[in-house]
Amino acid sequence: xxxxxxxxxxxxxxxxxxxxxxxxxxxxxxxxxxxxxxxxxxxxxxxxxxxxxxxxxxxxxxxxxxxxxxxxxxxxxxxxxxxxxx
Numbered sequence: 001x002x003x004x005x006x007x008x009x010x011x012x013x014x015x016x017x018x019x020x021x022x023x024x025x026x027x028x029x030x031x032x033x034x035x036x037x038x039x040x041x042x043x044x045x046x047x048x049x050x051x052x053x054x055x056x057x058x059x060x061x062x063x064x065x066x067x068x069x070x071x072x073x074x075x076x077x078x079x080x081x082x083x084x085x086x
Contacts, residue, residue: 004070008077015027023085024082024085027078027081028082031079034071034074034078038071050064
């Protein structure tokens, strides 16, 4: 998570060069892109493959759990950036 915080701090530093309206638009677009990609991933049925991998290889559960935490952390980050600029 430390590296992710470092990436977010770079993002915050880069975003300070834009006006608040532009910051809202940029953060919203990135958030929409991430959510749309997750939706497409689920819609195409690839989640079934992930469930089979977790069932057949139980050691992969911690990997998927940590990946889900990172994705949720990224989504929360962009939501707070949007709310903070409104």
